[in-house]
Amino acid sequence: MADLKKTPVLSSILEYLNLLLLVSFLMQIRTASGEILDNMVFNAGQSASSTPAGEVARDVRYLLYDVNPPEGFNLRRDVYIRMASLVKTLRKHQDWVLVLPPWGRLYHWQSPDIDQVRIPWGEFFSITSLQANVPVMEYEEFIAESGGPFIEQVLVLQNYAEGWTEGKWEEKVDLRSCIEKPSYSKDKQGYYRGWFWGYEETRGVNVSCLSAQGQASIIAPYLLENTTAVQNGEQWDRITRRSMVFSKHLRIIGDEFRAKYLNSTDEKDQTLYNEDWTRMKAKPGSAKGGAYLAVHLRRKDFIWGHRDDVPSLKGAVKKIRSLMKKQKLDRVFVATDADEEELEQLKRMLPNMVRYEPTWEDLELLKDGGVAIIDQWICAHARYFIGTSVSTFSFRIHEEREILGFDPKTTYNRFCGDDEQECEQPTHWKIVY
Numbered sequence: 258m259a260d261l262k263k264t265p266v267l268s269s270i271l272e273y274l275n276l277l278l279l280v281s282f283l284m285q286i287r288t289a290s291g292e293i294l295d296n297m298v299f300n301a302g303q304s305a306s307s308t309p310a311g312e313v314a315r316d317v318r319y320l321l322y323d324v325n326p327p328e329g330f331n332l333r334r335d336v337y338i339r340m341a342s343l344v345k346t347l348r349k350h351q352d353w354v355l356v357l358p359p360w361g362r363l364y365h366w367q368s369p370d371i372d373q374v375r376i377p378w379g380e381f382f383s384i385t386s387l388q389a390n391v392p393v394m395e396y397e398e399f400i401a402e403s404g405g406p407f408i409e410q411v412l413v414l415q416n417y418a419e420g421w422t423e424g425k426w427e428e429k430v431d432l433r434s435c436i437e438k439p440s441y442s443k444d445k446q447g448y449y450r451g452w453f454w455g456y457e458e459t460r461g462v463n464v465s466c467l468s469a470q471g472q473a474s475i476i477a478p479y480l481l482e483n484t485t486a487v488q489n490g491e492q493w494d495r496i497t498r499r500s501m502v503f504s505k506h507l508r509i510i511g512d513e514f515r516a517k518y519l520n521s522t523d524e525k526d527q528t529l530y531n532e533d534w535t536r537m538k539a540k541p542g543s544a545k546g547g548a549y550l551a552v553h554l555r556r557k558d559f560i561w562g563h564r565d566d567v568p569s570l571k572g573a574v575k576k577i578r579s580l581m582k583k584q585k586l587d588r589v590f591v592a593t594d595a596d597e598e599e600l601e602q603l604k605r606m607l608p609n610m611v612r613y614e615p616t617w618e619d620l621e622l623l624k625d626g627g628v629a630i631i632d633q634w635i636c637a638h639a640r641y642f643i644g645t646s647v648s649t650f651s652f653r654i655h656e657e658r659e660i661l662g663f664d665p666k667t668t669y670n671r672f673c674g675d676d677e678q679e680c681e682q683p684t685h686w687k688i689v690y
């Protein structure tokens with residue numbers, strides 16, 4: 258629900274993380290004569306060719322994580338970016354793999370009657386693209402590879418019981434006694450059972466509490482035992498963001514919709530996409546985009562608090578009309594989470610608006626998460642985009658447009674509240690190559 262880009266220096270990604278779960282797993286591979294290869298010796302530079310073909314001793318460590326339950330899909334994408342960067346740091350020292358936490362039980366996924374737990378990342382993102390950045394694997398693959406549903410060490414993240422030392426900002430991490438009783442309980446065999454992304458067979462071997470304050474990289478020394486401070490470059494985060502390519506089936510549905518209802522194709526609109534993100538390097542301003550205005554109108558919980566940076570529907574429609582005139586666009590695509598009542602109002606005021614409306618069968622297949630990505634994809638290809646203030650859903654569209662090579666002027670725009678005095682526009686997210 259919060260926005261990472263706007264979080265003050267003192268707070269950090271750790272606030273969004275609930276758990277870190279670790280498994281280290283020593284694959285001991287026997288040689289033909291039956292000896293167990295000594296990993297240390299092997300790692301210390303014994304030639305790999307002395308091992309029979311295909312038998313490689315690997316001392317793999319898996320990192321799993323979970324995010325605080327109320328956080329939405331798009332904020333979780335930010336958490337992934339930090340965790341992937343953490344794994345890159347860890348990999349300088351040891352062989353770590355990031356296990357992708359299955360999607361499910363998200364507060365915003367409210368479509369009734371569809372089962373939305375244990376959803377693998379492959380439904381939303383291209384796994385090969387993520388892999389090209391850092392080794393990742395789906396949870397089910399991890400279970401198969403590690404030989405069972407066991408998690409060696411569950412670390413429940415918490416603050417320090419004594420709170421902040423006044424006026425002093427310090428990054429630190431320590432094993433401490435748990436402030437709140439962890440929501441895991443021991444079963445008859447002495448394993449910890451509880452919510453592991455809806456996989457009931459998963460068991461924790463040990464649960465401890467870790468007090469931490471600082472950036473995610475502060476945890477690295479703890480995980481590595483012996484190393485001290487590590488730097489987690491912002492550059493890494495941006496590279497990781499580029500690797501978060503949407504699943505191909507969702508992009509295809511979005512592209513077909515653009516062609517059919519918005520007269521928009523990549524060739525015509527200069528938004529050519531490379532399946533290999535490492536080769537995607539569009540010049541800012543090179544993308545033209547389809548001849549439509551795209552709008553992200555975040556409603557629901559954004560209006561319940563009557564925030565003064567969110568417009569009334571009437572105010573939004575007025576802005577949409579004026580933008581269409583100014584940008585000489587006669588079509589508007591609207592992505593919104595508005596409820597039925599607001600949607601009816603909106604349709605009355607903007608009868609020609611175009612929306613992506615999945616059938617029930619589509620929704621069952623794509624889930625709320627897939628439909629939201631299709632909305633984002635279509636918004637990302639418009640000639641001009643305007644989003645909602647501090648919505649991470651809008652932020653992800655900004656980034657996608659930056660990757661596609663749009664002029665920042667057509668991207669970093671947001672609606673203002675009806676009576677908002679200083680309507681500060683979104684900040685420019687720049688890519689580094």
Ligand SMILES: Nc1nc2c(ncn2[C@@H]2O[C@H](COP(=O)(O)OP(=O)(O)OP(=O)(O)O)[C@@H](O)[C@H]2O)c(=O)[nH]1
Nearest residue numbers: 258329330331332365592593594629632648649650
């Ligand atoms: N299909 C669709 N879903 C939307 C739209 N806006 C919001 N949603 C849904 O509502 C959720 C909330 O937005 P997110 O941005 O993901 O949630 P968040 O991380 O809490 O971020 P905020 O928007 O900052 O609240 C999304 O994940 C979608 O499931 C939209 O325009 N189209």
Ligand SMILES: *[C@@H]1O[C@H](CO)[C@@H](O)[C@H](O)[C@H]1NC(C)=O
Nearest residue numbers: 410411432462463464465466
């Ligand atoms: C559980 O993990 C903590 C932290 O690493 C450790 O101190 C403790 O000894 C472990 N307990 C058991 C039973 O292994």
Ligand SMILES: *[C@@H]1O[C@H](CO)[C@@H](O)[C@H](O)[C@H]1NC(C)=O
Nearest residue numbers: 297350351480481482483484
């Ligand atoms: C950490 O250092 C100690 C002592 O130098 C060493 O025995 C231990 O193996 C090291 N641990 C790791 C994970 O490198």
Ligand SMILES: *[C@@H]1O[C@H](CO)[C@@H](O)[C@H](O)[C@H]1NC(C)=O
Nearest residue numbers: 519520521522525526547548
């Ligand atoms: C589609 O766009 C092309 C130019 O990009 C234009 O010539 C054509 O008239 C458009 N078709 C419709 C139906 O708007």
